[in-house]
Amino acid sequence: MRILMLRVIAILVTFIGLYMLSQFVTYQMDPYYFQVLIECGVYIILAVSLNLINGITGQFSIGHAGFFAVGAYVGAAWTMIWQPMVVERYSFLQMGTLHGDILNLLIALILGMTSAGMAGFVVGLPSLRLRGDYLAIATLGFAEVIYVLLLNINSVGGARGLNGIPTLISSGNLALFWVFLFVIISIVLSRNIMQSVRGLTWLSVREDEIAADAMGVDTTKVKVTAFVIGSALAGAAGVLYAHFLTGISPDIFSMNTSILITTMVVLGGSGSVTGSVIAAIVLIVLPEVLRFLKNDRMVIYSVLLIVMMLTRPQGIFGTKEIGFPKWRRKQPKTEGRSA
Amino acid sequence: MATQTAEDGGAIRIMSVLEMRDVTKKFGGLAAVSGLNLVVEPGELLGLIGPNGAGKTTVFNLITGVYKPSSGDVLFQGMRVNGLRPCRIASSGICRTFQNIRLFKQLNVLDNVRIAAHLHTKANLLDSILRNNRLMTNDRELTEFSLMILRSLKLEDVSDQRSSDLPYGLQRRLEIARAIATKPRLLLLDEPAAGMNPQEKVELMELVRSVRRDYQLTILLIEHDMRVVMGICERIYVLDYGELIAEGKPEAIRKDPRVLSAYLGE
Ligand SMILES: Nc1ncnc2c1ncn2[C@@H]1O[C@H](COP(=O)(O)OP(=O)(O)O)[C@@H](O)[C@H]1O
Ligand SMILES: [Mg+2]
Numbered sequence: 001m002r003i004l005m006l007r008v009i010a011i012l013v014t015f016i017g018l019y020m021l022s023q024f025v026t027y028q029m030d031p032y033y034f035q036v037l038i039e040c041g042v043y044i045i046l047a048v049s050l051n052l053i054n055g056i057t058g059q060f061s062i063g064h065a066g067f068f069a070v071g072a073y074v075g076a077a078w079t080m081i082w083q084p085m086v087v088e089r090y091s092f093l094q095m096g097t098l099h100g101d102i103l104n105l106l107i108a109l110i111l112g113m114t115s116a117g118m119a120g121f122v123v124g125l126p127s128l129r130l131r132g133d134y135l136a137i138a139t140l141g142f143a144e145v146i147y148v149l150l151l152n153i154n155s156v157g158g159a160r161g162l163n164g165i166p167t168l169i170s171s172g173n174l175a176l177f178w179v180f181l182f183v184i185i186s187i188v189l190s191r192n193i194m195q196s197v198r199g200l201t202w203l204s205v206r207e208d209e210i211a212a213d214a215m216g217v218d219t220t221k222v223k224v225t226a227f228v229i230g231s232a233l234a235g236a237a238g239v240l241y242a243h244f245l246t247g248i249s250p251d252i253f254s255m256n257t258s259i260l261i262t263t264m265v266v267l268g269g270s271g272s273v274t275g276s277v278i279a280a281i282v283l284i285v286l287p288e289v290l291r292f293l294k295n296d297r298m299v300i301y302s303v304l305l306i307v308m309m310l311t312r313p314q315g316i317f318g319t320k321e322i323g324f325p326k327w328r329r330k331q332p333k334t335e336g337r338s339a
Numbered sequence: 340m341a342t343q344t345a346e347d348g349g350a351i352r353i354m355s356v357l358e359m360r361d362v363t364k365k366f367g368g369l370a371a372v373s374g375l376n377l378v379v380e381p382g383e384l385l386g387l388i389g390p391n392g393a394g395k396t397t398v399f400n401l402i403t404g405v406y407k408p409s410s411g412d413v414l415f416q417g418m419r420v421n422g423l424r425p426c427r428i429a430s431s432g433i434c435r436t437f438q439n440i441r442l443f444k445q446l447n448v449l450d451n452v453r454i455a456a457h458l459h460t461k462a463n464l465l466d467s468i469l470r471n472n473r474l475m476t477n478d479r480e481l482t483e484f485s486l487m488i489l490r491s492l493k494l495e496d497v498s499d500q501r502s503s504d505l506p507y508g509l510q511r512r513l514e515i516a517r518a519i520a521t522k523p524r525l526l527l528l529d530e531p532a533a534g535m536n537p538q539e540k541v542e543l544m545e546l547v548r549s550v551r552r553d554y555q556l557t558i559l560l561i562e563h564d565m566r567v568v569m570g571i572c573e574r575i576y577v578l579d580y581g582e583l584i585a586e587g588k589p590e591a592i593r594k595d596p597r598v599l600s601a602y603l604g605e
Contacts, residue, residue, distance in 0.1 A: 003472070189468055196467035197457050197478045200446070204454045207443035214403060214437075216429035216458040216521055225464065319445060 014184060022176035035245065040284045041179035042241045047264035047276040048186040049233035054262070055271035055319075056194065057226040058206025060136045063123075063143030064234055064261045067116040069150060069253035071235025072242040075112035076162045079104055079243065081155070101168040105178065108168075109239050116235025117228045119146075124227030128220055143258050150250040161249025168243050175244040182240060186233050190273045191321075202226060206271070267308060269315025274322045279315075354417050356381050356525050356557045357402065357433075362411030364397055364581075371397040372581045375411070379525065384551055384558045386572035386589075388565055390601055394581040395561045396438055399527050403435050404428040415525070430458055432524035436514040436531060438561070444503040448494060448513055451502050452485040455520035459484075485520055491553060492516045492546065508539055512546070519554055526551075528560045532567055540564070544571045565602060569593065577601070 026034065050064045079095075083104060087093045093107075094100045123142045130138055151159050167175070193199040204212040205222050213219050242248045264283055268275025290300055308316075357379040364372040372394045379385055387395050400406045402413055404425040413421040420428050434455070443451050460481060466474040489495045492512055497505060502513060511531055518526055528547065532540040548571060551558050562568045568575060569589045577585040577592060579601040585592055592598055 192468050192470050193464070196462070196470070196474055197453050197460055197481050198462065198464060198467045200450050200454045201457050203446060203450075204443050207445060208441050210405070210425075211437065211441040211443065212454070213425040214405075214429055214435055214441075215455040215517065216426050216434075217454065218424075218426045220424075 014181075018177045018180055018184075019174075021180070022174055025176055026173035036284065036288055038175060038179055038241075038244050040281055041176070041183050042237045043261070043264065043280040043284050044183045044277050045179075045186050045237040045240075046234055046261045047268065047280040048183075048190055048273055049230040049237070050261050051265045051268075051271065051273060051276040052190055052193075052233075053226050053230040054265050055269075055276070056190070056199075056206065057202050057223055058270075059223055059226070060132060061139040061227070061230075062136050062262045063139035063141070063258050064230075065253045065255070065257035066123075066139070066143030066146040067119055067231040067234035068238045068241075068257065068261075069143075069146050069250075070119050070231075071112035071116040071238025072248050072253070073150065073156055073162075073238070074115045074235070075108035075239030076165050076242040076248060077156065078108045078111050079166050079168065080162055083107075095166055095168065102174075104166075105168045105239075105243065108243065109236055112239035113232040113235040116238065117232035120227040120229075120231025121224060123231075124224045128223055140255065140258060143253070144255065147250055147254055150253070157249070159250060161247065161252075162242070163247040165242050165246050165248070167246055175240075179240050179244065182233070182236050187273055187277065189229070189233075194273070203271075263305065267305070267315055269317035269319060271319040272315065272317035272321055274320070275315050275317030278317070354381075355379060355414075356383075356416060357559070358414040358417075359398075359402070360412045360414070362401060362408045362413060364394075364401055364406055365409045370581050372401065372578075375578075375581075375583055377576060377583070379557060379559055382555070382557055383574065384547070384560065384572055386568035386575040387559060387561045387578065388563070388568055388575060389578035391563065393578040395578055396529055397581075398578070399435055399529055399561065402428075402527060403433060429521060429523075432522075433527065434518040434521040434523035434525075435527035436511075436518050436529055438529040438533060440510050440514055442502040442510060442513060442517070444501070446502060447499050448502050448505070449482070449485055449489065449498040451513060451517050452488055452520045453481055455517045456481045456485050456488075458521050488516050488520050492519075492550070508535060508543075511535075511543070515546070515550065519550060519556075522554075524557060526556045526558045528558060530561050530563055532562065532564070540567050547571065565593075565598075 025037070029037070046064060046068060050061070053059055053061045083093060083095070092100070093104060095104055123139060126138070150156060150161075156162055193202065201212065201217045202222050204215070204217055205219050209219055260283060264279040265276055267283070268277070268279035286304070287298075287301055293300055355378050357377070359375050359377040362372060362375045363370060375398065377398070387398065389395050397406065401408055401421070404420065404423050404427070408421050412419055415428070415431060415433060420431065423431075443454060446454075460477055462474045462477040466477075486495065486498065489498050492515065494509065494513060494516055497509060502510065505513060515528065515531060531547065532543045535543060544567060547558065547560065550556065560568065560572065569592075572589060574587065575589055575592045576583060577595070577598050584597045584601060585595045
């Protein structure tokens with residue numbers, strides 16, 4: 001009962017906090033910083049969700065931009081194409097009011113996440129037979145297929161993409177609220193999975209698949225589940241990106257993006273949620289900070305990455321976490337032992 | 340040999356825990372195991388010995404579903420299990436250790452055991468995500484259970500060490516602890532004493548004897564060193580070049596000329 005109460009309070013505080021933050025920031029901040037902040041949030045979701053697949057279950061998937069794209073385009077297709085087709089019949093879908101916008105955003109999120117999750121299932125299933133490099137190539141191939149498809153489907157704008165997507169935040173600006181709500185959801189979800197005994201079985205797949213199998217871990221199910229959840233979250237990131245930065249084009253979801261997200265996970269330390277979050281922020285903010293260097297900036301950026309990987313190949317955080325209370329035993333400890 | 344199962348009708352017999360019927364496994368042209376018949380009765384501590392490359396580990400891989408037999412059947416408690424995936428076989432009650440240790444290296448000792456204990460979890464993934472009461476109670480029980488197993492294998496002092504940091508002997512013991520945590524009916528130990536000195540081997544065999552009693556296990560034990568199994572196993576199977584060359588009580592095996600020549604000719 002007490003736990004339930006605490007949770008309700010925590011959820012309320014989170015909602016109110018996010019709402020206030022979103023109100024405050026939106027009206028105080030330079031639109032440029034605002035955009036960087038949204039991008040940060042979106043990429044945190046992407047990195048944390050890829051970490052679920054790469055870091056926690058150890059499948060080297062590097063085509064995350066594909067799932068990001070599916071979410072973004074399906075979500076945008078709802079608000080720009082499908083919603084206008086049905087709104088005459090179902091007037092409660094009208095945009096422009098607070099509840100109308102929230103409803104439409106929720107529908108876009110559900111559609112975007114479901115289709116990205118299904119794509120994750122479709123990619124994840126055959127990938128079970130593939131390991132290491134082959135899986136990496138297959139996932140990257142998937143992302144390229146999506147990219148080429150988007151370039152060639154005229155109803156979603158081809159190379160120009162979709163622009164002027166309704167922001168769905170007309171009554172009070174709630175963009176940050178939604179983005180950071182999903183940031184929190186993806187972090188808490190990863191944390192909770194990792195802290196449960198069932199979640200440990202996900203780690204066991206990364207550690208030694210044959211041994212995991214021999215201990216009764218259904219490795220197939222673990223991998224597909226991780227793929228589906230990770231992709232669905234990437235889909236949510238896509239929906240949020242499309243609506244709050246109001247435009248998408250295939251180039252946003254190119255191979256570079258896939259590589260960027262993978263870099264975030266590896267740089268942060270595969271398996272560390274904290275690492276993924278920090279690396280996502282660094283890799284989004286750093287190029288902006290280095291903007292004064294003009295053309296040299298990508299060179300400096302690459303050099304920084306290389307130095308980083310040479311000096312700390314396990315990533316910034318290794319597999320460590322900040323703020324995850326470890327499950328401690330009550331029993332007194334003998335000294336001289338490290339965790 | 341008690342090769343009958345319940346389906347024979349007739350006189351009531353206790354069903355064998357494990358039965359391998361004419362099992363052959365070929366790798367290309369090489370038959371790693373050929374025409375093997377093997378029966379494990381409830382409560383037995385059975386030895387499987389043979390020179391290096393005789394096919395012992397392959398037998399374990401066939402029982403646990405890592406390999407499918409080229410021909411023949413594997414029956415566990417009267418049910419055919421060949422063709423099932425390893426995780427299904429493990430959850431039906433067969434668990435093993437690995438000759439070349441396969442711990443979850445980056446995880447600590449307790450987590451290694453808790454992963455095996457997950458087979459008895461009653462909480463699903465949604466419970467994990469919501470972290471609800473069912474999950475908390477369930478995980479606490481699994482943790483208690485895992486600690487109990489660590490205690491009985493004298494590993495509780497190292498429970499929060501990274502498993503790869505353990506000394507070799509303790510890693511072997513952790514492999515056994517982990518396998519026990521799945522609550523198997525049949526435990527398969529693949530050279531659990533490999534790489535140990537004679538003193539450590541004796542201690543390990545004592546440990547095997549005590550876990551067998553404490554957890555009412557049926558055990559099939561692979562050992563390369565014939566002397567080690569002689570003292571502890573009630574019955575022994577001897578493999579050479581994938582074929583069964585002898586089966587019987589330790590005293591008989593010790594004197595069997597074919598066994599002697601297989602070992603001497605090694
Ligand atoms: N996956 C495999 N592919 C090819 N040959 C194998 C494989 N596994 C085992 N073998 C061969 O089968 C024979 C028996 O091996 P193994 O069962 O490991 O022997 P033991 O455990 O008795 O030392 C060896 O000759 C080995 O090379
Ligand atoms: Mg062997």
